[in-house]
Amino acid sequence: MSSNESLNTTARPEQRNGVVEECFVRDSTAVKLVHVMTYCILVIVSLCGNSAIITVVWKVRRMRKTINFFIVNMCIADLLITLYMPRSISVSFTGYRWLVGGILGRIFCKFSVFMHQTAIAVSIFTVIAISCDRFFAVVFPLKTFITKKICQIIIAFTWILSVAIRLPMLYGLEITVGKNGYLGCLLSLDDAFYKGAEKSYYQFTFIGLFAVPLSVIAILYSGIFISLKLRKSPGEVVPRGGGREHRRDAVIKKKVLRMVFIVVVVFVFCWLLFFIQLILFSYKIRVPCEVLFWRLFLAHLNSGINPILYLALNENYREGVKNLIRRWRLGGFVAEKSVYPLRSVTLKSSRNPQMEGTQTKINVKE
Numbered sequence: 001m002s003s004n005e006s007l008n009t010t011a012r013p014e015q016r017n018g019v020v021e022e023c024f025v026r027d028s029t030a031v032k033l034v035h036v037m038t039y040c041i042l043v044i045v046s047l048c049g050n051s052a053i054i055t056v057v058w059k060v061r062r063m064r065k066t067i068n069f070f071i072v073n074m075c076i077a078d079l080l081i082t083l084y085m086p087r088s089i090s091v092s093f094t095g096y097r098w099l100v101g102g103i104l105g106r107i108f109c110k111f112s113v114f115m116h117q118t119a120i121a122v123s124i125f126t127v128i129a130i131s132c133d134r135f136f137a138v139v140f141p142l143k144t145f146i147t148k149k150i151c152q153i154i155i156a157f158t159w160i161l162s163v164a165i166r167l168p169m170l171y172g173l174e175i176t177v178g179k180n181g182y183l184g185c186l187l188s189l190d191d192a193f194y195k196g197a198e199k200s201y202y203q204f205t206f207i208g209l210f211a212v213p214l215s216v217i218a219i220l221y222s223g224i225f226i227s228l229k230l231r232k233s234p235g236e237v238v239p240r241g242g243g244r245e246h247r248r249d250a251v252i253k254k255k256v257l258r259m260v261f262i263v264v265v266v267f268v269f270c271w272l273l274f275f276i277q278l279i280l281f282s283y284k285i286r287v288p289c290e291v292l293f294w295r296l297f298l299a300h301l302n303s304g305i306n307p308i309l310y311l312a313l314n315e316n317y318r319e320g321v322k323n324l325i326r327r328w329r330l331g332g333f334v335a336e337k338s339v340y341p342l343r344s345v346t347l348k349s350s351r352n353p354q355m356e357g358t359q360t361k362i363n364v365k366e
Contacts, residue, residue, distance in 0.1 A: 023289035025095040035092040035293065039085055042304045046082040049307025050075040056320030063316060066151040067133050067256060071310065073155045074126045078303035080119035084112060085300055098175060098183040106175050109185035114170040120271075120299075121162035124209050127267055128216055129154050134260050135220040137253065139227045165208070168193070168201060202282040210275040217264055224257065259313035263306060270302035 024032070053075050057063045090099070100108055136145040146154070172192035176184050189198040277295045280287060310317045 023095055023292055024092050027092070032092045036089055038297070039089045039092075039300075042300060043082055043085050045308070046078060046085075046300075046304040049304065049311070050078045050082070052321050052324065053307050053310055053317060055324060056317055059324065060316075060320050063320060064148075066146050066148060067130065067137075067260070069148070069151050069155065070126055070130045070133060073158065074123055074130075074306065077119040077122040077126065078306055080115055081123075081300060081303045084116040087112065088296060088300065096184060098185045101175060101183055105183070109175055110170055110173045113173055113185065113187070114166055117166045117169055118159075118162045121165055121209055122158050123267070123302075124213050124271075125158040125161060126155075127264055128213050129158065130260055131217045131220045131264060134257055135224055138224045138257060141253075165205075168197075199282045202278050206275050206279050206282075210271070214268060217268075221261065221264070255314070259309065262313060263309050266305055266309065267302055270298045270305070274299040 024035075027035075054072050057068045057072050098105065098109060133146050133151075136143070168189060169187060172189045173185060173187050176186040178184055187198075189201050190196065273291075273295045277287065277291065311321060
């Protein structure tokens with residue numbers, strides 16, 4: 001969110017002029033430097049990591065699968081969240097004060113928060129889509145429910161729905177002047193709509209963007225694990241002709257499932273405090289400044305952790321990034337012909353009597 005918004009979205013003006021508004025301003029220089037350095041590292045990791053994942057899927061044709069398209073969508077949302085992080089860095093020095101006034105400040109107040117919150121919603125809906133994709137892939141392995149076309153429609157829907165959910169925030173955000181004369185970027189849905197709208201909106205947000213998605217994800221993965229357990233029946237025979245290929249596909253699916261499961265668990269852990277605090281704010285319950293910092297930092301940390309998990313748990317992403325680095329070091333498109341691993345294939349020739357018994361060895365791209 002923006003200035004006060006991301007850290008204290010529902011706080012009222014009187015709270016902002018009191019203890020909450022003074023959060024981080026009176027911190028020691030050492031504490032401020034730690035906050036700034038951690039965020040600077042996080043911004044660099046998130047920008048480089050998510051950009052690399054997007055580039056790998058874009059450049060490598062064999063990576064263009066539905067699961068990777070969903071991951072790219074999540075990377076784009078993480079990049080938008082990363083663009084908001086500099087505001088969190090400035091909060092370490094100026095607290096929740098809004099530094100830009102006038103029309104420009106009002107526009108930036110509205111759209112920076114709106115962009116940040118929309119990206120959060122997109123990430124949540126994408127996690128659900130990823131879970132659905134893995135559910136269908138494991139439970140119904142012989143059928144394709146989510147095709148590339150359907151995947152594109154789902155991705156578009158995640159953005160449309162997220163924008164629709166966050167439109168009240170875009171309308172209700174305004175620049176305000178506190179009792180001490182400092183500007184603030186304040187979200188007041190009670191003033192914009194009706195008394196009690198703010199509390200209703202944040203309860204809806206908690207239920208619609210956390211409680212329900214978490215329940216759906218839990219049900220989907222429960223179904224996945226039950227299906228896998230029932231499938232391991234004793235005496236199961238794999239057809240002789242497709243034994244090796246069958247085992248290879250099973251190993252690949254298991255690795256992808258493990259990666260996705262870990263990504264989902266880390267996502268829930270990082271965003272849990274964020275949504276719990278949302279409910280506390282809706283009831284005007286104050287919390288220590290340290291909680292406000294960790295609430296947003298853990299949420300932002302997820303944007304940097306995700307690409308690290310993709311690279312650590314998926315060999316295709318690791319090889320793709322290595323190839324990109326190799327291509328960059330060898331001079332861009334000049335080395336493009338040799339960036340992908342080659343495998344040797346031996347061909348036997350028997351049509352020409354003069355060539356009978358000879359072998360030809362060629363390299364083929366995988």
